[in-house]
Amino acid sequence: MTAGGQGDVDPYQPDHGSTAFHVEHYDLDLTYRPHLNRLHGTATLRVRTLEDLTELALDLAGLTVEKVTLTGARLARYVHRADRLVLRLGGEVTAGTELTVVVRYGGNPAPISSPWGPVGWEELTDGVVVASQPTGAPSWFPCNDRPADKATYRTSITVDNPYRVLAHGALVSSKRRASATTWVYEEKRPTSTYLATVQIGQYEEHELVAEPVRQAVLVPTALRTAARDRLAHHGQLMTFFARIFGPYPFATYTLVITEDDLEIPLEAQGLSIFGANHLSSTDGDERLIPHELAHQWFGNSVSPSSWQHIWLSEGFACYAEWLWSEESGGRSADALASTWHRRLSRLDQDLVLADPGYRRIFDDRVYKRGALTVHALRGALGDEAFVAMVRGWTSRYAGGSVTTADFREHALEHATETGGTELAGEVQGLLEAWIDGAALPPLDGASGRGWLDALRR
Numbered sequence: 001m002t003a004g005g006q007g008d009v010d011p012y013q014p015d016h017g018s019t020a021f022h023v024e025h026y027d028l029d030l031t032y033r034p035h036l037n038r039l040h041g042t043a044t045l046r047v048r049t050l051e052d053l054t055e056l057a058l059d060l061a062g063l064t065v066e067k068v069t070l071t072g073a074r075l076a077r078y079v080h081r082a083d084r085l086v087l088r089l090g091g092e093v094t095a096g097t098e099l100t101v102v103v104r105y106g107g108n109p110a111p112i113s114s115p116w117g118p119v120g121w122e123e124l125t126d127g128v129v130v131a132s133q134p135t136g137a138p139s140w141f142p143c144n145d146r147p148a149d150k151a152t153y154r155t156s157i158t159v160d161n162p163y164r165v166l167a168h169g170a171l172v173s174s175k176r177r178a179s180a181t182t183w184v185y186e187e188k189r190p191t192s193t194y195l196a197t198v199q200i201g202q203y204e205e206h207e208l209v210a211e212p213v214r215q216a217v218l219v220p221t222a223l224r225t226a227a228r229d230r231l232a233h234h235g236q237l238m239t240f241f242a243r244i245f246g247p248y249p250f251a252t253y254t255l256v257i258t259e260d261d262l263e264i265p266l267e268a269q270g271l272s273i274f275g276a277n278h279l280s281s282t283d284g285d286e287r288l289i290p291h292e293l294a295h296q297w298f299g300n301s302v303s304p305s306s307w308q309h310i311w312l313s314e315g316f317a318c319y320a321e322w323l324w325s326e327e328s329g330g331r332s333a334d335a336l337a338s339t340w341h342r343r344l345s346r347l348d349q350d351l352v353l354a355d356p357g358y359r360r361i362f363d364d365r366v367y368k369r370g371a372l373t374v375h376a377l378r379g380a381l382g383d384e385a386f387v388a389m390v391r392g393w394t395s396r397y398a399g400g401s402v403t404t405a406d407f408r409e410h411a412l413e414h415a416t417e418t419g420g421t422e423l424a425g426e427v428q429g430l431l432e433a434w435i436d437g438a439a440l441p442p443l444d445g446a447s448g449r450g451w452l453d454a455l456r457r
């Protein structure tokens with residue numbers, strides 16, 4: 001807590017975001033010219049202060065601020081430096097004050113460099129992809145860039161014809177004029193900044209499944225057949241996950257396939273982005289497609305409150321791959337767990353899931369050890385209690401943000417309910433070994449076979 005208004009500093013994002021205020025809503029009114037890579041627009045942020053403040057610092061990188069206005073408090077001046085747009089207030093504003101910040105800005109958006117490569121707004125050969133995890137959101141709009149600061153959005157973006165534009169949320173209008181179309185999307189579910197997105201390309205849309213969750217693919221014409229072949233079983237995948245993880249948390253799900261190859265696929269709110277290369281890779285079906293879909297529950301609906309807790313997203317998404325492998329006739333989750341346990345046992349054992357360190361949040365051991373933790377917990381709880389625990393987790397924290405401590409508490413409650421203090425003690429020891437320790441715990445013969453059959457009944 002500081003009077004300066006930076007709030008508590010998250011060691012996983014020391015130069016990013018603020019806990020001193022909360023953005024309730026982003027209204028983005030943007031125009032983009034693909035051939036010039038020129039973005040221009042106005043962002044209106046509805047803000048509530050959480051502390052007494054004398055300044056308010058937003059994240060915005062690489063774009064030029066033209067004008068800032070503030071209602072609800074007096075703005076003395078603003079400074080835009082080192083990717084921070086700092087509004088100095090004309091006096092102290094008390095906690096709980098509602099403010100409206102309007103920022104007019106523009107320029108040539110570019111990805112932000114991170115230890116894992118460029119993230120955020122990125123030009124494709126013919127269009128744009130926005131994949132912001134973990135710190136790319138300020139490449140296209142001023143924001144409080146913390147995963148826990150979730151907000152609703154209205155995104156209006158005018159782009160030259162014939163480009164197709166997809167943003168997160170529901171399409172509420174598209175007005176076509178002679179040279180450009182204005183697309184308006186509304187996102188009513190709380191959304192982390194890194195999951196806010198815009199996809200621009202010469203795409204056509206195909207519905208894969210209409211009910212109970214609409215699933216569609218946005219794809220360049222040349223990749224249409226390949227995409228439909230690859231995604232023929234997507235409806236089954238969705239149904240299977242909903243049975244184990246609980247109801248799908250958003251209204252629709254769209255897979256975007258870019259014409260370009262992409263290094264990795266990435267999730268955004270209600271959609272995922274894949275490169276053309278992911279359609280032809282044998283990994284696509286078995287691993288990447290279920291992984292990205294699982295993030296809608298783990299990461300997007302139930303979000304990490306800091307990148308420190310990313311194993312709660314990646315561990316579950318990775319475990320979801322193993323579950324789908326078993327369900328779709330591939331290797332069982334148990335067999336995959338044994339394989340990965342063996343591989344991890346040959347790597348350095350110096351990573352702690354509860355606190356991996358910022359530079360290692362995307363270390364593959366976070367993913368695989370996270371999945372093994374889920375598998376070990378399933379073995380201890382038994383399949384029925386495990387599914388109840390997972391469904392309870394996704395419903396209890398739907399639209400919210402979580403820490404490792406929240407998960408521990410939740411799992412222990414289910415252990416107590418299922419097997420009293422004895423099982424709770426066992427689960428507590430198990431979680432301590434897997435989450436807090438660096439040494440790889442043994443993988444005891446975990447799970448009853450045939451549980452997927454039981455779920456189908």
Ligand SMILES: [Zn+2]
Nearest residue numbers: 291295314317
């Ligand atoms: Zn992931």
